[in-house]
Amino acid sequence: MRPNTGLALGERYRLTRRIAIGGMGEVWVADDGYLGREVAVKVLREEYTGNEDFLRRLRTEARNSAALSHPNIAQMYDYGEQDGAGFLVMELVLGEPLADLLEREPVVAPRKLLPILAATARGLHHAHLAKVVHRDVKPGNILLEHGGNVKITDFGVSLAANQAPMTATGMVMGTAQYLSPEQAVGQAATAASDLYALGVVAYEATAGKRPFTGSTPVDIAVAHVNAPVPPLPTHVHPGLAEVIGRMLEKDPARRPESAASLAGELESLAREIAEDPLGARSRSARRVAAARQGARPARAVPAHAAPAPPRPAGPATPASAAMPVAWASVTPPADERAAAAEPAPATPEDELTPQTPVDGTAAGRSYPLRRDVHAGGHDARRPAVRKAQPGPAGTRSRSAARSAPEAKQGGRRTSTSTGQRFGPLGRLSWPLLALLGLLVVLLLATVVQAMAADAEGQAGQAAAFLAGPVLALSRSSRTGAPPSSGMMLRDTPRAPRTAMTEKDF
Missing domain, CATH: 3.30.200.20 (Phosphorylase Kinase; domain 1)
Known part of the structure; x- marks a missing residue:
C-alpha cells in the first residue's frame, strides 16, 4: 500500500x-x-x-x-x-523534534538544554518501570512542544527479542551514532543503554558535534566500543561535563543508577548553573561559597607585622624596648605629651594594661570616626607616645632620647612620611610641597632665560652702533682721505679750473 x-x-x-x-x-x-x-x-x-x-x-x-x-x-x-x-x-504533537533545533542551534545553552534532558529522562524512567527499553533515543525521537513540554516518540524497536544486525535496512544505519557499546557488540540493551544514548544527545547539543563519527555504521559502532570520549570544550560548565562523562561510560554499571536519579541531577544542575553560569572554578562561585560559610579568606600576615618573641627575664628594660610601639588613630592626650620627656619607673601594669583616662575610670580609649581623624590634622595620625623608662645607671633609653627633642618642640613629632598633612587647614603634604617647589623653579628658570635674551639683544644693538665709525675710519685709511667725523659729507674732488687769458675774450 x-x-x-x-x-x-x-x-x-x-x-x-x-x-x-x-x-x-x-x-x-x-x-x-x-x-x-x-x-x-x-x-x-x-x-x-x-x-x-x-x-x-x-x-x-x-x-x-x-x-x-x-x-x-x-x-x-x-x-x-x-x-x-x-x-x-x-497523539499529534504540535512542535518540532530536537533535531530541527540542533540544525538551527548546533550548541544549545544549558538553561534550555537541561530541562529538555531532564524531561526526557523522566519519560524514560516511566518506560523502564514498565520494562520497556526504548533503544532508539536520538534527537529525531525527542519532540518539543510549543509550550515547552517534551514528548518521547517512536518505540519501534523497543523491547525487541534481539538487536537488529548491522546490515538491516536503514534501521541501524540511522541510529548507529547513538548506539551504546553493549548494543554495538550484540549484547542485550538495558535501561543504561537508553541513558548512554541520551548522553550522546547531551554531548552533541553541548559541543556542537557528535562524540563519535565514521564513514560507515560499523566504524561508528567500533568507535563507541573502543575510542575514548573526546573532551568537551573548556567553556562548558564543569558540573555538566561531569554528568555527561558519566552518562557516556563504557561500563553500564558506572553510569547513573536510573533515569530518575539522572533527572534529579540535571534539574539540580540547572539551578546551580542559573546561580553561577561559570561553575565552581569561577571567582564568583568562590565568593558565594565564602559568603555562605560566613567567613572571609584569611590574609597573609607580613613578617614585620608579627609580634616580637618574648625576651628572657633580666633587668628592667624600657617599655618601648619590651613591646613594639602601638600606633593609634587618635590624638595623644596633652598630659601624655607633656610627660613624654619625663622618665618614669616601669611597672608591669604599664606594659600589660591599657592606659586609663584622667578621671580614673577603667573605660577603654574611644576611637573617633574617620571623618574626625581627617579633620583633626596630622596629629590624629601620630602614635601615642609611651612614657620614657629609665634604664640602668649612666644609660639612656632610645625612647627617652627620641622623646626629649619632641618635648622641646611642644610634644610634636616630625615625620618624613609622604602621607602626613599639615598647614592651617590640613591640606598640605610633602608631595604637594615638592610639586609647588618644582613649579617655582621652572618659573624662575623661564624668567632668567627671558632676561638673558633681552640682554643679548641690547648688546647686539650697541655693537652695531659702535661698529659704524670704525668701518668708516678703516675705509678712509685705505683710500688716504682724511677721516670723517661721521657728521658731515665727505669732500668730493673737483676738476681744476682753466686759467683765462686775454685771447679768450
Whole structure:
C-alpha cells in the first residue's frame, strides 16, 4: 500500500499531509472521522508492505506504547492493518523534534538544554518501570512542544527479542551514532543503554558535534566500543561535563543508577548553573561559597607585622624596648605629651594594661570616626607616645632620647612620611610641597632665560652702533682721505679750473 493524501485507513483516519519519513515508516497528519480531531498516523513504508518482520516490529511498538501513559511520552491511540501494511495512530504533537533545533542551534545553552534532558529522562524512567527499553533515543525521537513540554516518540524497536544486525535496512544505519557499546557488540540493551544514548544527545547539543563519527555504521559502532570520549570544550560548565562523562561510560554499571536519579541531577544542575553560569572554578562561585560559610579568606600576615618573641627575664628594660610601639588613630592626650620627656619607673601594669583616662575610670580609649581623624590634622595620625623608662645607671633609653627633642618642640613629632598633612587647614603634604617647589623653579628658570635674551639683544644693538665709525675710519685709511667725523659729507674732488687769458675774450 502506498500512503498518499486522502487515503482512508480503517474507514476512520483520512491522511491529509506528510510530516516526516523514518527508516521504517512515514508519519502523516490525519483527521479522525469519529472524534473530529487531528492525529498522527505512522504508516509502514511501501517497500515493506507484506514484510512480516516489519509488521511484527510495528505491532510491538503499538503494544509497548499503549502500556505507557506519561506527560513526557506521546500517547498511543490505535493500531490497524490494511492491504498488508500496518499503521499506528498516536497523539499529534504540535512542535518540532530536537533535531530541527540542533540544525538551527548546533550548541544549545544549558538553561534550555537541561530541562529538555531532564524531561526526557523522566519519560524514560516511566518506560523502564514498565520494562520497556526504548533503544532508539536520538534527537529525531525527542519532540518539543510549543509550550515547552517534551514528548518521547517512536518505540519501534523497543523491547525487541534481539538487536537488529548491522546490515538491516536503514534501521541501524540511522541510529548507529547513538548506539551504546553493549548494543554495538550484540549484547542485550538495558535501561543504561537508553541513558548512554541520551548522553550522546547531551554531548552533541553541548559541543556542537557528535562524540563519535565514521564513514560507515560499523566504524561508528567500533568507535563507541573502543575510542575514548573526546573532551568537551573548556567553556562548558564543569558540573555538566561531569554528568555527561558519566552518562557516556563504557561500563553500564558506572553510569547513573536510573533515569530518575539522572533527572534529579540535571534539574539540580540547572539551578546551580542559573546561580553561577561559570561553575565552581569561577571567582564568583568562590565568593558565594565564602559568603555562605560566613567567613572571609584569611590574609597573609607580613613578617614585620608579627609580634616580637618574648625576651628572657633580666633587668628592667624600657617599655618601648619590651613591646613594639602601638600606633593609634587618635590624638595623644596633652598630659601624655607633656610627660613624654619625663622618665618614669616601669611597672608591669604599664606594659600589660591599657592606659586609663584622667578621671580614673577603667573605660577603654574611644576611637573617633574617620571623618574626625581627617579633620583633626596630622596629629590624629601620630602614635601615642609611651612614657620614657629609665634604664640602668649612666644609660639612656632610645625612647627617652627620641622623646626629649619632641618635648622641646611642644610634644610634636616630625615625620618624613609622604602621607602626613599639615598647614592651617590640613591640606598640605610633602608631595604637594615638592610639586609647588618644582613649579617655582621652572618659573624662575623661564624668567632668567627671558632676561638673558633681552640682554643679548641690547648688546647686539650697541655693537652695531659702535661698529659704524670704525668701518668708516678703516675705509678712509685705505683710500688716504682724511677721516670723517661721521657728521658731515665727505669732500668730493673737483676738476681744476682753466686759467683765462686775454685771447679768450
